[in-house]
Amino acid sequence: xxxxxxxxxxxxxxxxxxxxxxxxxxxxxxxAQGEVVGIVGESGSGKTxxxxxxxxxxxxxxxxxxxxxxxxxxxxxxxxxxxxxxxLGKDVAMIFQEPTTSLNPCFTVGFQIEETLRVHERxxxxxARARAIELLAQVGIPAPETRLDAYPxxxxxxxxxxxxxxxxxxxxxxxxxxxxxxxxxDVTIQAQILNLxxxxxxxxxxxxxxxxxxxxxxxxxADRVAVMYAGQVMEDRPAAALFHDPxxxxxxxxxxxxxxxxxxxxxxxxxxxxPSLNARPKxxxxxxxxxxxxxxxxxxRPELRPWRDGKVRCHYPLGDETRNARIAxxxxxxxxxxx
Amino acid sequence: MTxxxxxxxxxxxxxxxxxxxxxxxxxxxVGGISFTVDPARTLAIVGESGCGKSxxxxxxxMIERPNAGTLTIDGMDSRDPGAADDLRRAVQLVFQNPxxxxxxxxxxxxxxxEPLIINTTLDKAGRRxxxxxxxxxxxxxxxxxxxxPHMFSGGQRQRIAIARxxxxxxxxxxxxxxxxxxxxxxxxxxxxxxIDLQTQLGLAYLFISHDLAVVRFIAHDVLxxxxxxxxxxxxxxxxxxxxxxPYTQALLAASPAAGKAWRSYRxxxxxxxxxxxxxxxxxxxxRCPYAAERCRLERPAMREVGGRAVACHFAEQFLAMPPEAVxxxx
Numbered sequence: 001x002x003x004x005x006x007x008x009x010x011x012x013x014x015x016x017x018x019x020x021x022x023x024x025x026x027x028x029x030x031x032a033q034g035e036v037v038g039i040v041g042e043s044g045s046g047k048t049x050x051x052x053x054x055x056x057x058x059x060x061x062x063x064x065x066x067x068x069x070x071x072x073x074x075x076x077x078x079x080x081x082x083x084x085x086x087x088l089g090k091d092v093a094m095i096f097q098e099p100t101t102s103l104n105p106c107f108t109v110g111f112q113i114e115e116t117l118r119v120h121e122r123x124x125x126x127x128a129r130a131r132a133i134e135l136l137a138q139v140g141i142p143a144p145e146t147r148l149d150a151y152p153x154x155x156x157x158x159x160x161x162x163x164x165x166x167x168x169x170x171x172x173x174x175x176x177x178x179x180x181x182x183x184x185x186d187v188t189i190q191a192q193i194l195n196l197x198x199x200x201x202x203x204x205x206x207x208x209x210x211x212x213x214x215x216x217x218x219x220x221x222a223d224r225v226a227v228m229y230a231g232q233v234m235e236d237r238p239a240a241a242l243f244h245d246p247x248x249x250x251x252x253x254x255x256x257x258x259x260x261x262x263x264x265x266x267x268x269x270x271x272x273x274x275p276s277l278n279a280r281p282k283x284x285x286x287x288x289x290x291x292x293x294x295x296x297x298x299x300x301r302p303e304l305r306p307w308r309d310g311k312v313r314c315h316y317p318l319g320d321e322t323r324n325a326r327i328a329x330x331x332x333x334x335x336x337x338x339x
Numbered sequence: 340m341t342x343x344x345x346x347x348x349x350x351x352x353x354x355x356x357x358x359x360x361x362x363x364x365x366x367x368x369v370g371g372i373s374f375t376v377d378p379a380r381t382l383a384i385v386g387e388s389g390c391g392k393s394x395x396x397x398x399x400x401m402i403e404r405p406n407a408g409t410l411t412i413d414g415m416d417s418r419d420p421g422a423a424d425d426l427r428r429a430v431q432l433v434f435q436n437p438x439x440x441x442x443x444x445x446x447x448x449x450x451x452x453e454p455l456i457i458n459t460t461l462d463k464a465g466r467r468x469x470x471x472x473x474x475x476x477x478x479x480x481x482x483x484x485x486x487x488p489h490m491f492s493g494g495q496r497q498r499i500a501i502a503r504x505x506x507x508x509x510x511x512x513x514x515x516x517x518x519x520x521x522x523x524x525x526x527x528x529x530x531x532x533x534i535d536l537q538t539q540l541g542l543a544y545l546f547i548s549h550d551l552a553v554v555r556f557i558a559h560d561v562l563x564x565x566x567x568x569x570x571x572x573x574x575x576x577x578x579x580x581x582x583x584x585p586y587t588q589a590l591l592a593a594s595p596a597a598g599k600a601w602r603s604y605r606x607x608x609x610x611x612x613x614x615x616x617x618x619x620x621x622x623x624x625x626r627c628p629y630a631a632e633r634c635r636l637e638r639p640a641m642r643e644v645g646g647r648a649v650a651c652h653f654a655e656q657f658l659a660m661p662p663e664a665v666x667x668x669x
Contacts, residue, residue, distance in 0.1 A: 042522035156610055186387035186549065188626075191593035191606030213522065216552070216595035257527040259556035265534060267527035267556070273492055 002073035004175045004207035005031035005054070005092070010066040012046070012053045020063070021277040023049045025231035025285075028304065031175065034205040036198075038222030038239065040215055040254075044274055046231035047211050051177050055088055072174045090120045093168035097180035099160035103152040109163045110148030113170060120171045135166040139196060158189035162196070169200055176201070177209045182217070194221060215258060219243045224310070227251045230275055230285040237310030247307060247317040250286045284315070292316060294327055295334035341414075342375035343510055343543050344399065348408035349373070351394050355615070366614050368394040370567040371408065373641075376511065376560075379537060381544040383558035383575070385551065385590070389611050391567040392547050396513050399545055400432050413510055428458060431504035435516035437496035441488040447474075447499055448484035454506045469506065476539075477502045477532060494525035498532065505536065513545045518553060530557055551594045555579055563587050566614060566622040573647025581662060583645055583654045585627045621651070629653060 012024035024046040031037045039047045053064045054076065069076045071092045076084060096102040104112060113135060114128040123131065129148070136144035139162040152160055161181060168176055178197060182190035198221060201208045212218050218225055219239055226236040227248065235248040246252040255261060256268035272289040275281055283300050287293040297315050304313040315330075316323040351369040356362075369391045376382045384392045397403040398410065401417055413429050415422040434440040441450060448470055455466045471481055477498045488496055497517060504512055514533070518526040534557065536542055548554050554561060555575065562572040563586065571584040582588045589607040609626045618624050621634040633652055644654040651657070 042524065158610055186611075187551070187593045188387065188589055188607055189610065190595075192608075195606055214595065215523070220595050254523055257524045259527075259530065259550075259552040262556055266531050269527045269531060270524040273494070273525075 002033075003030045003070075004033045004035070004072060005029070005209065006068055006070040007050070007054060008066060008068040010050060010053060010064070010069065012049050012058060013063045013065075015061050015063075016278065018278050022231055022280070023062075023277065024053065026304075027228075027231070027233055029226055029233065029236070031207045031209060033174065033207055034201070035224065036201060036208045036210065036222045038218030038225040039209065039211045039228060040213065040218050040225060041228035042213060042254075042274060044230070044277075045228040047228050048179055050228075051094065051179060051209065051211060055092065055094055055177070056084055057094075086120075089116065090171040091173055092175040092177065093171070093173040094177040094179065095161070095164045095168050095181050097183050099164050099184070100152055100157055102164060103160055105152055108149050108151055109155070109160075110150075113148075113163070113167050116167050116170045131170070132166070135170055136163070138169075139163070139166045140192070141166075157185055158193065161185065161193055165193075165196060165200075169204075169206075172204060173206060175207045175209065177211070179211045180213070181210070183212070183214070190217075215243070215255065216260070227254070230280070232285055232313060233304055233311070234286065234313050235310070236304070237308070237312075241309055245319065247310075247312045247319050248286075248314050249290050249292055249318065252318060253289075284313075292323075292327060294330040296330045343378045343413055344374075344376040344545070345411040346375070346399070346408070347373050347410075349395070349398055349405045349410060350407040351391075351398055351403060352406050364615055367567050367617065368614065369398065369405075372562075372564070372569050373408075374560075374562055374569070374572060376543045376545060378510065378543050379541045380559045381537070381546050381557055382560045382562060383546045383548060383554040384562050384564060385548065385554055386564035387549060387590075387611055389566075389614065390564040391614075392564055393515060394567075395564070396432075396515050396545065396547055399511075400430050400513050401426060424458075428507045429510045431507065431509040431512050433497075433500050433504050433512060433514040433517045436520055437493055437500050438520075440500055441496060441503075443488055446485055446487055447479070447491075450488075450499065451484075451503055451506055454503065458507055473502045473505060476536070477505075478528075492525070493521050494528055497521065497529050501529075501532065501536070505540070505542075508540075509542070511543045511545065513547070515547045516549070517546075519548070519550060526553070533557065551579075551591065563590070566611065566617055568622055569641060569648070569650065570623065571647060571649045572641070573649075577646050581645060581658070583647070583649045583657045584623075584651045585629055585657075586623045588657075589626075 007027060007029045010024055010027045013020040013022050027050050041047045049058060052058045054069055058064060066077065071087055074087055110132050113132040117123045117128040117131055132148060133144045136147055141147050141159060141162055182193050185193060197208060200206060210218060210222060222239045225239045225242050227234045229250050235242060235251045242251065246255055253270045257270060259267060270289055275285060281288055283298040284302055287297045302313050302315050304311050307317050316327055348371045349369060350371045353366045353368060354363045355366050372395060374382060384395060386392050398405050410417040412426055415426050417426060451470045451473060452466050455461055455469060474483060479498055518529050521529060546557060558575045561575050561578050563570050565586050571578060571587045578587060582591055593606055607626050612625055620636050620638050624630045624634045639650045639652045641648045641650045645658045
């Protein structure tokens with residue numbers, strides 16, 4: 001069975017006065033058909049840019065390189081612009097964080113849904129309108145016939161996100177990428193939208209990629225989670241295992257910093273800040289903030305290697321019995337070389 | 340111990356016109372809310388957008404005057420013109436967006452010094468010393484004083500905003516979503532700082548947030564708002580352990596937390612009604628899974644049930660039910 005989504009060694013660089021800046025650095029991710037994958041990371045970790053690159057939506061000066069970028073087995077990189085547009089928006093659709101600003105304010109929501117159907121499914125006006133009403137009903141908008149003629153500013157944020165979802169599922173995509181779909185919404189509405197996304201995913205066997213900074217949202221919904229930091233995937237494992245038994249020190253630190261995991265009346269923090277894009281460390285990108293960092297970790301960038309039930313980018317994964325001995329040995333070695 | 344802040348039946352109504360010839364209508368942003376905040380305690384105001392929590396913050400900070408009700412802070416009545424200066428010094432604000440709330444054309448030193456120039460008679464050396472002390476307290480280094488806000492990350496900017504709020508030694512800090520714009524690891528640093536400052540300085544916080552995980556960490560008391568009214572108010576642990584208002588129950592059930600069986604969860608339906616169009620009975624009746632005829636006709640008053648105040652006709656029944664039954668409405 002071909003994977004719904006394949007990304008191999010994706011690099012996205014933006015030119016700047018001080019040389020190219022790497023927003024996405026060697027990201028590989030595969031999503032199987034019908035799988036729910038979460039991508040978590042703090043701001044600037046490259047989670048959005050990686051997905052925009054896949055959609056061909058990163059703005060022009062950026063350079064996108066990859067060994068493979070494929071949707072449903074179609075290699076997106078080798079397609080012409082025309083062929084690419086036929087796939088994107090049809091086989092793979094994306095919804096965004098701010099539903100009200102993602103919709104065109106000058107057209108009714110009905111027009112915007114019908115446009116997708118007319119372009120990709122070659123429907124005539126009448127058929128497109130009938131299908132749009134059906135779609136709005138499916139995403140749970142009351143009185144869809146009248147809502148079709150509403151402009152985005154006349155609807156609430158939750159309703160607009162439902163419209164975005166209706167547009168995204170209009171052509172029965174194989175993959176739906178949801179970039180922080182509920183961050184701008186209230187919790188009770190967030191629950192409604194997540195339930196809606198999950199019900200479509202289950203009914204249609206669609207793959208769902210959920211980008212979020214909220215660990216709890218992802219923990220409950222995803223089958224598998226990729227944790228990104230400074231443009232790289234640090235850990236990629238089944239959701240339950242990753243949350244109960246993180247293998248990368250960054251994942252562990254991120255989980256410990258959540259208000260839910262308080263110890264007494266304080267929270268664990270991660271010292272320092274994410275490295276700036278034009279001053280990236282030579283070795284492991286997390287080494288400057290990692291309590292386990294050794295001279296080896298500072299010098300040598302670890303690969304994303306298979307580990308247990310997934311992949312981890314760390315010289316000393318947390319569940320490795322030999323890690324303490326190896327950390328001690330590597331520190332010892334460095335001390336001897338220095339003296 | 341006497342309460343630092345006593346709000347009694349605070350209300351704020353706006354008059355709006357929707358068209359040139361339409362008669363003005365009344366929009367009740369806050370419709371009669373009472374609470375108290377003790378020194379060195381945190382009261383969290385929880386609710387979704389449009390519930391009136393920010394209007395409540397504007398009333399407590401005296402940016403806005405209430406149409407009804409009284410507000411007493413540190414023994415002073417907010418309507419007393421003679422106490423206005425003292426009152427304003429006693430209450431300070433921290434905003435949600437640290438990118439928009441600091442003047443980009445001033446250095447951090449100047450930003451922190453400004454309140455002292457306006458409100459105190461300290462000389463330059465005295466002001467500089469107070470600025471340096473406060474910067475050290477919030478975890479900034481002395482060389483940061485000469486830098487501009489754009490040179491800092493979001494977390495550091497929020498530290499600057501907190502330092503500015505504390506320059507005049509206020510008794511109450513009103514924090515409107517102070518950590519919602521920050522990443523998890525940075526959020527943890529700022530929350531720890533807020534807790535440290537509270538213990539060291541005896542500050543009271545009015546903490547406005549929609550994030551229940553953050554509220555559970557930082558608050559002592561919680562007030563849940565819906566459509567301009569308080570629906571449940573009391574001790575944090577009691578409310579989180581045993582929510583008695585269906586809206587509080589829905590909020591807690593809808594908040595994602597690792598390890599919850601989310602896939603089987605059925606969220607409450609509908610959206611918050613327009614505040615121009617408030618239901619005559621219970622404000623939550625349009626979305627409540629337990630709504631009965633009585634709820635449509637008669638607005639429940641806040642009353643004491645199970646050690647907290649709650650505005651629901653059926654609160655006693657919820658208290659008598661086993662907790663699992665309340666957590667999963669059919």
